Amino acid sequence: MTTSIIGFPRIGKNRELKFATEKYFKHDLSQESLEKTAKEIRIENWNLQKQAEIEYPVSNDFSFYDQVLDTSRFLNAIPKRFQDLNLNALETYFAMARGLQTEKIDVKALPMKKWFNTNYHYIVPELSSETQIKASTDQILESILEARKSGIETRPTLVGPYTFLKLATYTENARPEDFIASFQTAYKLLLNELDKNNVTWLQIDEPALVLEQNDADLELFKTLYQEILKEKKTTKVLLQTYFGDVRDAYLTLLALDFDGIGLDFVEGRESLHLIERYGFPENKILFAGLVNGKNIWKNNYQKTLDIISQWPKNIHFVLSTSCSLQHVPVTITSETQLSQDILNHFAFATEKLQELHELDAIVFHGNTAFLVENERYFTGNRIKKDDALAQKIDHLTALDFERQPSFSKRLEIQKEALKLPLLPTTTIGSFPQTKEIRVARLAHKKNELSDDAYEQFLKEKITQWIKFQEEIGIDVLVHGEFERNDMVEYFGQQLSGYVFTQKAWVQSYGTRCVKPPIVWGDIRRPNPMTVKWSKFAQEQTQKVMKGMLTGPVTILNWSFPREDISLKESTLQLALAIQEEVLDLERAGIRIIQIDEAALREKLPLRKSDWNKEYLDWAIPAFRLVHAKVKAETQIHTHMCYSEFTDIIPAIDAMDADVISFEASRSDLSILDSLKENHFKTLVGPGVYDIHSPRIPSVEEIETQIERILEKVPVDHVWINPDCGLKTRASKETKESLAHLSEAAKTYRKKYL
Ligand SMILES: CN1c2c(nc(N)[nH]c2=O)NC[C@@H]1CNc1ccc(C(=O)N[C@@H](CCC(=O)N[C@@H](CCC(=O)N[C@@H](CCC(=O)O)C(=O)O)C(=O)O)C(=O)O)cc1
Ligand SMILES: N[C@@H](CCS)C(=O)O
Numbered sequence: 139m140t141t142s143i144i145g146f147p148r149i150g151k152n153r154e155l156k157f158a159t160e161k162y163f164k165h166d167l168s169q170e171s172l173e174k175t176a177k178e179i180r181i182e183n184w185n186l187q188k189q190a191e192i193e194y195p196v197s198n199d200f201s202f203y204d205q206v207l208d209t210s211r212f213l214n215a216i217p218k219r220f221q222d223l224n225l226n227a228l229e230t231y232f233a234m235a236r237g238l239q240t241e242k243i244d245v246k247a248l249p250m251k252k253w254f255n256t257n258y259h260y261i262v263p264e265l266s267s268e269t270q271i272k273a274s275t276d277q278i279l280e281s282i283l284e285a286r287k288s289g290i291e292t293r294p295t296l297v298g299p300y301t302f303l304k305l306a307t308y309t310e311n312a313r314p315e316d317f318i319a320s321f322q323t324a325y326k327l328l329l330n331e332l333d334k335n336n337v338t339w340l341q342i343d344e345p346a347l348v349l350e351q352n353d354a355d356l357e358l359f360k361t362l363y364q365e366i367l368k369e370k371k372t373t374k375v376l377l378q379t380y381f382g383d384v385r386d387a388y389l390t391l392l393a394l395d396f397d398g399i400g401l402d403f404v405e406g407r408e409s410l411h412l413i414e415r416y417g418f419p420e421n422k423i424l425f426a427g428l429v430n431g432k433n434i435w436k437n438n439y440q441k442t443l444d445i446i447s448q449w450p451k452n453i454h455f456v457l458s459t460s461c462s463l464q465h466v467p468v469t470i471t472s473e474t475q476l477s478q479d480i481l482n483h484f485a486f487a488t489e490k491l492q493e494l495h496e497l498d499a500i501v502f503h504g505n506t507a508f509l510v511e512n513e514r515y516f517t518g519n520r521i522k523k524d525d526a527l528a529q530k531i532d533h534l535t536a537l538d539f540e541r542q543p544s545f546s547k548r549l550e551i552q553k554e555a556l557k558l559p560l561l562p563t564t565t566i567g568s569f570p571q572t573k574e575i576r577v578a579r580l581a582h583k584k585n586e587l588s589d590d591a592y593e594q595f596l597k598e599k600i601t602q603w604i605k606f607q608e609e610i611g612i613d614v615l616v617h618g619e620f621e622r623n624d625m626v627e628y629f630g631q632q633l634s635g636y637v638f639t640q641k642a643w644v645q646s647y648g649t650r651c652v653k654p655p656i657v658w659g660d661i662r663r664p665n666p667m668t669v670k671w672s673k674f675a676q677e678q679t680q681k682v683m684k685g686m687l688t689g690p691v692t693i694l695n696w697s698f699p700r701e702d703i704s705l706k707e708s709t710l711q712l713a714l715a716i717q718e719e720v721l722d723l724e725r726a727g728i729r730i731i732q733i734d735e736a737a738l739r740e741k742l743p744l745r746k747s748d749w750n751k752e753y754l755d756w757a758i759p760a761f762r763l764v765h766a767k768v769k770a771e772t773q774i775h776t777h778m779c780y781s782e783f784t785d786i787i788p789a790i791d792a793m794d795a796d797v798i799s800f801e802a803s804r805s806d807l808s809i810l811d812s813l814k815e816n817h818f819k820t821l822v823g824p825g826v827y828d829i830h831s832p833r834i835p836s837v838e839e840i841e842t843q844i845e846r847i848l849e850k851v852p853v854d855h856v857w858i859n860p861d862c863g864l865k866t867r868a869s870k871e872t873k874e875s876l877a878h879l880s881e882a883a884k885t886y887r888k889k890y891l
C-alpha cells in the first residue's frame with residue numbers, strides 16, 4: 139500500500155443524497171429508494187478510488203446524516219426518549235438528528251456543533267446513566283461486504299472511543315469514566331468481527347488528539363486502547379488523526395500497538411518536528427497527510443517532497459490526505475463556467491485522488507514528468523497585486539479599529555434614537571428559501587427570467603414578509619435575504635478578487651450543503667452589494683429595518699482561502715470592503731446593521747495557547763474595523779452560531795458590537811452562566827428556539843426560555859429572537875413559531891411594566 143485517503147464526500151457528484159433524503163423526509167420517496175441512491179454513491183466513490191489505484195478505498199465513511207451520529211448508533215448511545223419512540227432504525231436515527239413532531243410525538247433534536255475547525259457540523263452524542271453501550275456492527279460489515287461484491291476490498295473507518303467521549307454531553311451524573319469498559323468491549327467486538335471477515339485494516343479516527351492533552355486525557359486514551367488492542371489478531375489498526383498535530387500524544391501513540399498512525403502534515407505544524415525529534419518506529423506505517431483535505435488548491439509536489447525528504451530514511455510510509463475529503467467538493471469536471479487557466483490551479487476530491495497517484499509515481503517510482511508539469515502552477519505571478527490596497531492596509535492606525543463614543547454612551551444615544559420596547563423582538567435575517575424562490579433564482583441565472591421580473595418577484599416576497607412581521611408585532615424587521623443564495627457566496631459573487639463555482643458543493647450538516655466561493659486575488663468592493671434591497675425594505679415600513687451583512691472573518695472562513703498570503707491579510711481586505719458597505723447602508727437611512735460573524739470561532743486554533751497570537755489578535759480587530767466609523771446612533775448587531783462560545787466570551791465582548799444574537803437554545807442555553815460570570819456588556823439575544831428542527835415551539839416553551847435567560851441576564855440587556863436565520867424552514871412553521879415568539883415576548887414585557 140502506497141496511497142490512501144481518510145474519507146470521500148458522500149453527497150454525490152450532483153448532491154444526489156441531499157435530494158433523495160429530503161424527498162424521503164417529505165414522504166415522497168421510500169426508504170428502499172433512498173438506500174438505493176446511497177448504495178450508488180458508495181459504489182461510485184469506491185470505483186473512483188480504485189481507478190486512482192488506492193489499494194484500500196475507505197468504507198463506512200458514507201453517512202445518511204453525520205459520522206458522529208453513526209458512531210452513536212454503532213455504540214447504541216441512543217437516548218431513551220428516542221428508543222421509546224419505537225421507530226425503525228433509520229427513523230430513530232433521523233429523529234435524533236432533526237427532532238420529530240407529529241400528532242403523538244414531540245421530541246427535540248440532539249444539539250449540533252461545529253466539527254473542530256471546519257464548517258461541518260456533527261450531532262453531539264448524549265451519554266447518561268441509562269445508556270446501555272452495545273456494539274452494533276451490522277452497518278460497518280454490510281458496507282464491507284457490499285464493496286466486496288464489486289470486487290473491492292475496503293478499509294472501514296469510524297470515530298474512535300476517545301474522541302467520542304470527548305465530544306459527548308453527559309446527563310444524570312454520568313461521567314466519561316463510566317463508559318470505558320463498555321466502549322472497550324464494543325470496539326473489541328468490532329475488531330473481532332472484522333477479523334472473522336478477513337478485513338485487512340480498520341481505521342479509527344481520533345481527531346480529539348490534536349487538542350491540548352493533559353495527563354488525565356492521555357491516561358484515558360491509553361486505558362481505552364491498551365485493552366482494545368489486545369483483541370488485535372490479523373486485522374491491522376490505523377489510528378488516524380487530523381486537523382493539527384499530536385504534540386502532546388505522540389509518544390503515547392508510539393508506545394501503543396497500532397499498526398499505522400495517521401498524522402497531518404498540512405495543519406499539523408509540529409508533525410515534521412515530532413518525527414525528526416522522536417523518530418517513527420520501523421514496525422509501524424506512517425499514513426502521511428500531505429495532500430490538503432480542506433482546501434482546493436493543487437498540491438505543490440516539490441513542497442511535499444521537501445517534507446518527505448526531512449523524514450528519517452527508514453520510515454515506512456503511505457501518502458495520504460490531511461483529513462477526510464468530505465470538506466472539499468467532488469470534482470472540478472462539473473465546472474463549466476471557469477476558464478481552464480483557473481481550473482488548472484484547483485484539485486477537488488476526485489482530482490486529489492489523482493494527485494496521490496502522481497505523487498506515488500514521483501516518490502516511489504522516480505517519475506519526474508509529473509513533478510515538472512506540477513511546477514508550472516507554482517512559478518510566475520498568478521495574479522496582479524493590488525498595491526494601493528496593500529498600502530491602505532499598511533497605513534491603518536489604532537484609531538481605525540476604535541468606535542467612538544464608548545459602548546455605554548452609545549447605548550443611551552441609541553435608546554433615544556430607536557425607541558425600542560423592553561425585550562425587543564427580531565429575527566436573524568433570512569426567511570424561508572422556498573422551492574419557489576430557488577426555482578425563480580435558477581430561472582434568472584439561466585436567463586429564463588428577466589432581471590426586471592426577478593427583481594419584482596423578490597420585492598413582492600420582501601413586502602409580504604414585512605407585512606407578516608408587522609402583523610405579529612416584531613419590533614426590528616428584516617427583509618428576509620431572499621435575493622441571496624447563501625450568506626457568503628452572495629458576497630463572494632459581488633466582490634472582485636473572488637471566483638465562484640457552479641457545482642462545487644460541500645456538506646455543511648445533514649442534507650444541507652454550501653458552495654464556498656474561492657479567493658483568487660486581492661479583494662475589493664466594486665459596487666454596493668445590499669443597499670438596494672435594504673433601502674427598498676425600509677421604504678415599506680415605519681418600523682426599523684435591520685441591514686444584513688456577513689462579516690469579514692466569516693466570509694473568509696467560509697470561502698476557500700488563498701494559500702499565498704495570510705488569512706489575516708485577506709480578512710483585512712474583506713473588512714475594508716464590508717466597511718464601505720456598512721457606511722453606504724448608514725447613508726441610505728438604515729439605523730440598525732447586523733454584521734454576522736457566525737464563523738468567528740471556527741478558525742480559532744484548536745490549541746488554546748495559540749488563540750491570541752495566531753487568531754483573536756487580528757480577527758477581533760478586523761470586525762472592529764468594519765464598524766468603527768459608524769455614527770453613535772447606528773446600532774451594530776452581530777450574530778454567531780453552532781460553536782462553543784463560553785470560553786471566548788471576553789473576546790466576543792471586545793468586538794464592541796451593540797447587540798449580539800447567539801445560537802444557544804439547542805445547547806440548552808448553556809452559554810448564560812458564562813455571560814454572567816464575565817459581566818458581558820454587549821446586549822444579547824441568546825436564541826429562544828432552535829431553528830434547525832422543523833418542530834414548532836409552543837408559547838409556553840419560549841416563555842420558559844425567556845425566564846431562564848432573565849435569571850442570568852439583566853432584562854434591559856435582553857433581545858428576543860430565534861437562534862439563527864430561518865432560511866431552512868418552511869413558511870408555515872416559521873410563521874407559527876414567530877407568532878409564538880412575539881406572543882411570549884409581549885407576555886414577559888407586560889410583567890415589567
Ligand atoms: C448558517 N450556516 C451557513 C454556513 N455556511 C455557509 N456558507 N452558509 C450558511 O448559511 N455554516 C453554518 C450554518 C449552517 N449551514 C447551512 C448551510 C447550508 C444551508 C442551505 O440551506 N443550503 C442549501 C443551498 C443554498 C444555496 O446555495 N442555494 C442556491 C442553489 C439552490 C439549488 O440547489 N438549486 C437547485 C435547483 C433548485 C431546486 O430544484 O430546488 C440547483 O441549482 O440545481 C440558491 O438558493 O440559489 C441546500 O439546499 O443545501 C443552510 C444552513
Ligand atoms: N443572517 C443569516 C445568519 C445565518 S448564520 C441568516 O439569517 O441566515
Ligand SMILES: [Zn+2]
Pocket residue numbers: 566736777778779801861862863
Ligand atoms: Zn446563524
